[in-house]
Amino acid sequence: MALAARPVVLELLAASINVARRAGGIIRDVLSSGELRTVDKVRRRLPSLPTVTAVTAVTTTTAAAAGKADRRAQHCIIESLRRRWPALAIIGEEGAIGGSEHDVVAEVLDAADQGVIDAILTERSGGCPSTLQKATLDQISVWVDPLDGTKEFTEGFPENVTVLIGIAINGTPEAGVIHQPFFKAANSVTGRTIWAAHGLGVHGTEVKWRNVARDGRIVATTRSHPSPAIERALAAAQPASIVRIGGAGNKIVHILDGDFDAYLFPSPGTSKWDTCAGEAILRAAGGHLTDQSGASYDYSAKAELANARGVVASLSDHAFYLSCTKPPAQL
Ligand SMILES: O=P(O)(O)O[C@H]1[C@H](O)[C@@H](O)[C@H](OP(=O)(O)O)[C@@H](O)[C@H]1O
Numbered sequence: 001m002a003l004a005a006r007p008v009v010l011e012l013l014a015a016s017i018n019v020a021r022r023a024g025g026i027i028r029d030v031l032s033s034g035e036l037r038t039v040d041k042v043r044r045r046l047p048s049l050p051t052v053t054a055v056t057a058v059t060t061t062t063a064a065a066a067g068k069a070d071r072r073a074q075h076c077i078i079e080s081l082r083r084r085w086p087a088l089a090i091i092g093e094e095g096a097i098g099g100s101e102h103d104v105v106a107e108v109l110d111a112a113d114q115g116v117i118d119a120i121l122t123e124r125s126g127g128c129p130s131t132l133q134k135a136t137l138d139q140i141s142v143w144v145d146p147l148d149g150t151k152e153f154t155e156g157f158p159e160n161v162t163v164l165i166g167i168a169i170n171g172t173p174e175a176g177v178i179h180q181p182f183f184k185a186a187n188s189v190t191g192r193t194i195w196a197a198h199g200l201g202v203h204g205t206e207v208k209w210r211n212v213a214r215d216g217r218i219v220a221t222t223r224s225h226p227s228p229a230i231e232r233a234l235a236a237a238q239p240a241s242i243v244r245i246g247g248a249g250n251k252i253v254h255i256l257d258g259d260f261d262a263y264l265f266p267s268p269g270t271s272k273w274d275t276c277a278g279e280a281i282l283r284a285a286g287g288h289l290t291d292q293s294g295a296s297y298d299y300s301a302k303a304e305l306a307n308a309r310g311v312v313a314s315l316s317d318h319a320f321y322l323s324c325t326k327p328p329a330q331l
């Protein structure tokens with residue numbers, strides 16, 4: 001069946017998958033050729049042998065290398081997309097930066113990526129969801145975090161790094177790409193790319209739900225920005241375990257992979273580029289990402305940059321996690 005003209009948002013999604021992968025390659029190159037500091041030793045208690053600590057060697061890199069990776073990755077993404085769509089509203093974490101022509105992807109529309117999306121559309125009963133079909137470029141805003149998990153990148157936890165490209169239509173995240181440059185998989189040396197669009201499902205990973213009734217809740221939160229409000233919310237959730245891990249995008253990926261049940265962060269600190277891609281993908285999986293009151297954030301191009309009212313993300317039981325963030329008086 002011949003496809004109608006491809007909706008611009010799906011061309012943009014295919015291009016975003018392509019440039020996110022390219023940006024991931026840049027980040028890997030910078031880490032491998034960067035100024036790797038002396039190997040730091042990190043002592044980690046072994047759960048099975050509480051009196052023994054494992055000495056785990058981690059390789060760290062400098063903040064300068066992280067900054068270079070941030071800037072090069074952002075230039076790759078934004079300049080490559082802008083070459084094809086000069087009028088597109090793109091907001092990147094690293095502001096207006098220059099960069100090397102070498103990092104720009106000349107042909108952002110990779111036929112293979114576009115072919116995957118075409119095939120999904122062809123197989124979908126009812127064809128292209130109308131939200132995607134009718135969106136025009138002036139209604140679209142793209143939020144780019146070229147390297148999420150900067151701190152983790154410099155402290156020897158590159159597996160927490162993600163490249164985030166979120167695509168909003170009229171301020172609502174409707175498509176998104178999360179690329180993991182350092183994802184370890186048997187058959188992959190180029191990381192992992194998870195993507196989704198409104199009504200087209202989640203691709204690049206098999207979304208898993210945990211059996212909370214049997215196994216208890218696992219709740220993730222910040223690794224480096226604690227607060228009393230966060231501790232209160234964690235206590236109210238009565239989790240089987242709490243994971244304090246870096247990367248806003250990384251925490252959302254772990255929810256999709258069924259490792260965590262929620263990302264609880266009732267505190268300012270994240271921005272729209274941290275959450276737009278993850279919210280679009282969670283929504284495509286039937287989940288939610290909202291502020292701590294349950295309201296949706298606005299991702300229009302002119303919206304406030306900060307997620308001032310915290311982040312609560314989950315695949316299910318969202319109302320329960322929202323209830324955990326209420327100040328004590330309202331409990
Ligand atoms: O792209 P960066 O600056 O690494 O994004 C940050 C977020 O802004 C910050 O909120 C996250 O904090 P937590 O680790 O405490 O969740 C950080 O991990 C990165 O996502």
Ligand SMILES: [Mg+2]
Nearest residue numbers: 145148149274
């Ligand atoms: Mg970030």
Ligand SMILES: [Mg+2]
Nearest residue numbers: 093145147148
């Ligand atoms: Mg960043």
Ligand SMILES: [Mg+2]
Nearest residue numbers: 093147149150
């Ligand atoms: Mg940052």
